[in-house]
Amino acid sequence: MNNDWQRHVQSISTSIPDYGFKVKIPQAYADQLLSSDDLDPINLQFLPSKLESSQTGLIDPLDETGKDTPKGLLHKYPGRVLLTLTQACAIHCRYCFRRHFPYQQENPFKNLDDIIDYINKDSSIHEVIFSGGDPLMLSNQKLCTVFNKLSMIAHIKTIRFHTRMPMIVPSRIDADFLNFTHQYPQWQWVIALHINHPKEWFEECQKAMTKLKAARFTLLNQSVLLKNINDNLDTLIHLSQSLWSNGIIPYYLHQLDPVKQAMHFKVHDHKAKSLYMQLQAALPGYLVPKLAKEVPGMLHKTRL
Numbered sequence: 283m284n285n286d287w288q289r290h291v292q293s294i295s296t297s298i299p300d301y302g303f304k305v306k307i308p309q310a311y312a313d314q315l316l317s318s319d320d321l322d323p324i325n326l327q328f329l330p331s332k333l334e335s336s337q338t339g340l341i342d343p344l345d346e347t348g349k350d351t352p353k354g355l356l357h358k359y360p361g362r363v364l365l366t367l368t369q370a371c372a373i374h375c376r377y378c379f380r381r382h383f384p385y386q387q388e389n390p391f392k393n394l395d396d397i398i399d400y401i402n403k404d405s406s407i408h409e410v411i412f413s414g415g416d417p418l419m420l421s422n423q424k425l426c427t428v429f430n431k432l433s434m435i436a437h438i439k440t441i442r443f444h445t446r447m448p449m450i451v452p453s454r455i456d457a458d459f460l461n462f463t464h465q466y467p468q469w470q471w472v473i474a475l476h477i478n479h480p481k482e483w484f485e486e487c488q489k490a491m492t493k494l495k496a497a498r499f500t501l502l503n504q505s506v507l508l509k510n511i512n513d514n515l516d517t518l519i520h521l522s523q524s525l526w527s528n529g530i531i532p533y534y535l536h537q538l539d540p541v542k543q544a545m546h547f548k549v550h551d552h553k554a555k556s557l558y559m560q561l562q563a564a565l566p567g568y569l570v571p572k573l574a575k576e577v578p579g580m581l582h583k584t585r586l
């Protein structure tokens with residue numbers, strides 16, 4: 283039988299053209315947050331636009347394809363590895379840099395022992411980042427299977443999730459998930475959220491953040507700077523303030539990865555830098571996310 287949250291990821295059905303990237307929006311989220319205004323910042327993030335027919339941009343903007351050895355694991359940065367154990371997301375963001383990613387057809391859990399072996403052999407790895415897709419689309423049972431194996435490796439100190447689920451399907455933050463911090467007290471627990479606009483908040487998400495904080499998760503946010511969605515000072519100020527009032531540290535403001543069919547979201551670097559300077563002038567330093575972009579081959583994010 284499905285858990286409660288698994289029923290809530292049921293997507294709307296729609297016949298609008300998807301430009302090769304399926305429209306996926308949970309029904310409850312659509313009912314609550316989609317608007318009749320095509321230019322609404324929620325609609326623009328999740329509903330396709332005919333601008334996606336443009337072929338400029340790159341299929342694999344971060345040059346990740348083929349670098350996951352063993353399958354399901356990416357080792358891009360020193361000290362941490364990225365696990366991509368699911369390709370599923372509850373929602374499809376139209377600007378996603380993995381919209382063309384050729385996820386392996388086979389279940390990456392088949393490679394779990396190889397993944398664990400790789401991490402075990404490299405004692406410089408102290409953080410395991412669960413990415414995807416959205417790692418909170420995995421059941422608690424599957425996460426527990428991975429945690430049990432990781433818990434045998436003494437050099438792992440931190441578990442981090444990159445997820446939109448607490449904002450899209452807040453019921454995913456259930457008692458069993460929250461209990462992981464008690465089950466594995468040896469680790470620091472981090473959730474890097476992905477919130478781009480203050481309009482994304484609704485009451486259930488706020489409750490989910492309160493539960494996560496109480497359960498000892500450190501909450502960070504990574505936004506993407508998106509043209510006509512959040513590329514103005516007022517929105518960015520309100521976003522940082524809304525994050526802070528929900529216990530979340532504004533961590534990064536990313537420039538768009540130049541992915542094919544999403545280049546209409548790109549904000550030019552000079553505008554991004556100007557907005558960043560204005561944010562610095564308007565907010566205390568702890569509310570100003572670092573403006574950065576990813577450059578393939580670099581061992582860290584590149585600050586702008």
Ligand code: SF4
Pocket residue numbers: 370371373374375377378379380414415416446476
């Ligand atoms: S939730 Fe993340 S991985 Fe999934 S579509 Fe959105 S940006 Fe891409």
